[in-house]
Amino acid sequence: MKNGSFTSLLAGCMGVALSAALFAVPALAADKTVKIGNVEPLSGPSASVGIQGKQAREMAVEEINAAGGIKSLGGAKLELVYADSKSDPTVGVTETERLINTEKVNLMTGCWNSAVTYPATQVAERYGIPFVVPVAVRDTITERGFKNVFRIAAKDSWWVRDQFRFLKDMQEETGVKLKKIAFLFENGDWGTGFAEKWRELAKKDGYEIVLDEPYPSTATDLTPVVTKLKSTNPDIVMLVSNAADAILLTNTMAEMQLKPKVVLASGGGHADPTFLDNTDTNAIGIFDEVEWNTDVNKPLAKPANDKFKKKYGYDLTGESVDAYIAMYVIADALERAASTEPAKVRDALAATNLTGGPGMIVSYDGVQFDETGQNKNAGIVIVQVANVNGKPERVTVWPKAARRAGYTPVFPANK
Numbered sequence: 001m002k003n004g005s006f007t008s009l010l011a012g013c014m015g016v017a018l019s020a021a022l023f024a025v026p027a028l029a030a031d032k033t034v035k036i037g038n039v040e041p042l043s044g045p046s047a048s049v050g051i052q053g054k055q056a057r058e059m060a061v062e063e064i065n066a067a068g069g070i071k072s073l074g075g076a077k078l079e080l081v082y083a084d085s086k087s088d089p090t091v092g093v094t095e096t097e098r099l100i101n102t103e104k105v106n107l108m109t110g111c112w113n114s115a116v117t118y119p120a121t122q123v124a125e126r127y128g129i130p131f132v133v134p135v136a137v138r139d140t141i142t143e144r145g146f147k148n149v150f151r152i153a154a155k156d157s158w159w160v161r162d163q164f165r166f167l168k169d170m171q172e173e174t175g176v177k178l179k180k181i182a183f184l185f186e187n188g189d190w191g192t193g194f195a196e197k198w199r200e201l202a203k204k205d206g207y208e209i210v211l212d213e214p215y216p217s218t219a220t221d222l223t224p225v226v227t228k229l230k231s232t233n234p235d236i237v238m239l240v241s242n243a244a245d246a247i248l249l250t251n252t253m254a255e256m257q258l259k260p261k262v263v264l265a266s267g268g269g270h271a272d273p274t275f276l277d278n279t280d281t282n283a284i285g286i287f288d289e290v291e292w293n294t295d296v297n298k299p300l301a302k303p304a305n306d307k308f309k310k311k312y313g314y315d316l317t318g319e320s321v322d323a324y325i326a327m328y329v330i331a332d333a334l335e336r337a338a339s340t341e342p343a344k345v346r347d348a349l350a351a352t353n354l355t356g357g358p359g360m361i362v363s364y365d366g367v368q369f370d371e372t373g374q375n376k377n378a379g380i381v382i383v384q385v386a387n388v389n390g391k392p393e394r395v396t397v398w399p400k401a402a403r404r405a406g407y408t409p410v411f412p413a414n415k
Helices: 005-018 047-066 089-101 114-127 156-174 189-204 223-232 243-255 273-283 301-312 318-337 342-350
Strands: 033-040 077-084 107-110 131-133 149-151 180-186 208-215 236-240 262-265 287-290 381-388 391-398
Touching: 033 047, 033 089, 033 318, 047 077, 047 273, 047 301, 047 318, 077 089, 077 318, 089 107, 089 114, 107 114, 107 318, 114 131, 114 149, 114 189, 131 318, 156 189, 156 262, 156 287, 156 381, 156 391, 180 189, 180 223, 189 208, 189 236, 208 223, 223 243, 243 273, 273 381, 273 391, 318 342
Parallel strands: 033 077, 033 107, 107 131, 131 149, 180 208, 180 236, 236 262, 262 287
Antiparallel strands: 287 381, 381 391
């Protein structure tokens, strides 16, 4: 999210929007409306991704409603009702309760932050309200035996698995051998969850772990962390960061002339549209793991991204694509359920096998939930920030079959 102005714009927009009925879409007649509750971080450290998800949902719902709404329900329109979690688990739980009990929503989505999603989905399960999780990667969100929770994105163990597959494949492709690895991660559920699995796979693959360092994503100065990192002289630095800390880390590393052979991030802040705007050439060479990129080879992806960019001024990200497709998954389930009764919607979601249609712009083959509620088709891609026509651009490099034609990854990025 251009030249630092987008963050300011977001703050202004949030200030106006928060005063307008928690972002509720104008209500339609009660018998012609399906209310979807959305708990998102619309302020606080993760606000940028919350706004991206909000805008992607709204674009999808505009499309669904313009196409006739839910035809099996007499053309019922989808209505989005928002609550701001502020990235706070307690607030997320309270707002989920409010949306279910006061707003009387028919379904729930959210909450981006794993630390918020975990307890919020527990609330929905208790009330028997279906909860579609576009993206929140903590494995255990879908590993508690719940019947009403469905996740579209890959879980963090899959992300970590593919990060190490990427490192192995690229070392084999280039003949470069890397040994020393460092971990830097935000100290919430997301970062600590990744780090736990990094340790296991790093040991399995024979890496020497030279730094294992959590930090608060709200930090305004990460110089001590980067100083410690520089002293270990790692070949590989693996990162989990929100937007502000991703920017701060990248620029601080550049200022301190720290140039690891490979920097491999995990989406989130590094995939945020504000990241390249605020790091520019300091980001060149960084690898990032995401579920989606603008050059993904799906016929509907470019038109959807062009439309989104025209509306909002920046590209879709993996997280916003998950939010976008979540609306189509919900619409598909409602169409098949021909009911807003929670149990029937839940059963329809469990039977989802969505492989086509206007929402299918993801990099993988479709959405089909396993017995835990996890989308078993979910997958990721690795991109590299490259200098394309004189400016930084995210280029898909892995899996090799998905690599942008004509691009050779710079691996290692620094000699």
